[in-house]
Amino acid sequence: MVRYVYDFTQGGRDMAGLLGGKGANLAEMTRLGLPVPPGFVITTEACRAFLATGGEPAGLWREVSGRLEALEAAAGRRLGQPDDPLLVSVRSGARFSMPGMMETILDIGLNDDSVLGLAKVSGSERFAWDSYRRLLQMFGSTVMGVDAALFEGELALLKDVRGIPDDVHLGAADLARLVEIYKDLIHDETGDWFPQCPAEQLRRAVLAVFASWNGQRARLYRRREHIPDGLGTAVTVQRMVFGNLGPDSGSGVAFTRDPATGRPGPYGDYLADAQGEDVVAGVRDTVPLTELERRDPGSYARLREHLRTLERHYRDLCDIEFTIERGTLWILQTRVGKRTAEAAFAIAAQLADERVITPDEGLARVSGEELARLMFPRFDTSATGDALARGVPASPGAAVGAAVFDSAEAVRRAAAGEKVVLVRQETTPDDLPGMIAAQAVLTSRGGKTSHAAVVARGMGKVCVCGAEELSVDVRARHFTAPDGTVVGEGTVLSVDGSAGAVYPGSVPLVDSAVMRFLEGGDTDEKAAGVVEAVARALARADTVRRLEVRANADTPEDAARARRFGAQGIGLCRTEHMFLGERRQLVEDMILARSDTERDRALAALLPLQRRDFTGILQAMDGLPVTIRLLDPPLHEFLPDRTELAVRIATARARGDLPDPHDAELLAAVNRMHEENPMLGLRGVRLGLLVPGLVAMQVRAIGEAVVERTRAGGTPRAEIMVPLVGDVRELRIVRDEVERVLAEVSEESGVLVTCPVGTMIELPRAALTAGRIAEEAQFFSFGTNDLTQTTWGFSRDDVEAEFFSAYLDRGVFPASPFETLDIDGVGRLVRIAVAEGRAARPDLTIGVCGEHGGDPGSVHFFHTAGLDYVSCSPFRVPVARLEAGRAAL
């Protein structure tokens, strides 16, 4: 029989799939002997069963009742017992942390009778009524579906009527009155009364948490974070402890190290006389932990000790939520904490230094995406001027955008291509779409652990929170800075998430220190820590990785930069980029040539230009392989636009003029070459077969560049790559020509020029006949852009098509297959081609040069598929090096 419920004493951290991250860690802490209020976990399996059928899984309630009885027996009182009620919290907890995305219900067990008992045993009527109204609010909205804003509205109305400025000043009688108002509100809205039976409260709360897995917020978050929809959430049921029982009580959040910079030491926020939700919501201002040390040194010392225990045990940065109930410290949650990119590198290096983890584990703890984030520019501090306001530097980076004051506006403007900064007093999970759409988030309330801060850090989004000097009026859509400046919707702001500052207007950006280091520049002292941590991670990656990393580069400058970033050659030099600009005319002459002589003349004019290009690139990459691809795109791409030409000619005619004869000639050529599907038309190797002299000119330019570099004392290593091959015979024809031309060049120059000749594998037919193709190819390079296009039948040029976002929404794929390789389909073709290619030619070199070569997930696949190298844009080279190292661990 399936078992759905586990006591905290029965689980452990390795059970996160079943108990969720929160439940598994609570069980682990219980085993470690930390002060965790007792409780039990309902498994993700129960959630999945519920989601599949829409009903309570058979046998679940019997198990829950059994566990509840044990909890009651241990506490010596029953759930909701009128004279001394046991109260429980019901919280979601999925395998992967989804902060604030699902529901939590506290104070289950309170009703019209037990609220009086709670008042008596706690000695505080105010506390009891406040707890009861919180339960009504949470239960009413989450379980019974009443709009949460209606509760807030009633609360605001009561405060208005009573002339009370904030919640803290509501007395017991006010709160008791509010309870009545809330009960009526629930009844008016739903036709049902709030259930007085504690067991029924618990049962319905559990099912509501299950259901919240499929809430809109949670689904959106999962899509962003690539969390599978099928996992479901566990539910923890735990005895309530209270931080709001007076000045010797409180709640807080603590980290074993600073999650923004990685600096060691306990770090966090505390709020006296408050429940945990108040800390995270940012509605009241927290104080740093040092303040707790002053007020309650005993609890602080215990807290430090527990943090140490946890970090030693988990061997990583941990964060906890804790509550102090009348001087007794309780830990309510722990997890390996989220951190900024900078902190991730710093912590990995520190823990390796402290010998808590091995260097390989250190490498596994950082990611290419984090490295990419550190390569972003920051603001030029000499150009910032005075800050409008300062707040907490919650998530680093620099962003510029127009101020917007709600989520919907952020989404609307971002969809229209505008960059925006979402400004709020504080954020709630409802603001998630706006946070995703915005470049930065700015709030006037809350600390580093507020919702805005936690979520922004998780997304790598710039965030300044708790900028208290700002008076934010969301309704009027403006904020007022301390100097009186009023900033309305649409006004451009610059937000510095590293310094916690907000500037008016658009502040210029400067390169990041990490970028400067990667490019071989000096490091300024302030950034030395993170730069060193990055250098160490990359050095480790370079030691362990099997995959080589090359760059896609078409100019000597890009090649040189790629080399500084650690590229081990060029995996793709796209020669079409050399046919643009002033050279367009020569290309046009070649296309329009009316005779062989005319064409040869045009090609002869292009030859020295191409030779110069190749010489420069071979020089920048001297000693390393440079894979030069023969011309790929359809020729009409080099001619003027068909419609433009037609309009030009028609306008001339309408004016009564004779159209320019050149225009007429061009239009005729464009019409001749017009294709409905140029991407599937006369391009790639097909051009080489159809346009006489084109391949020969390019190969001659490559050969002569090799001669020039050799004579200059260099070690040029050019490789010639043929695009869009579908059949071995195409390749054979081109290869024969390549060899003929190289033999000519050798003969003329007296320098022996040999270049490996290989092909791109970017058509399914090429992958499926790779064994045959390998007879003629000395290397393969997967063109996964075209291979994805032709495998799926999706047009590369229309990836923004509407159906793509519908496909993402509906879970057909978790990410665009043009960004992250489709392993099941395209990946299978890759594996077939690798196996058959190597079977035919064991020394076949195999790489990839599509966009996927710089995508972390795809790099891991290419490692396992046995490729020799990945090639990506120069800026992704460090990312690919790091990920290739991580893939090899």
Ligand code: PEP
């Ligand atoms: C590819 O198709 O993956 C490729 C690298 O070639 P291009 O993007 O130039 O078509």
Ligand code: MG
């Ligand atoms: Mg291609």
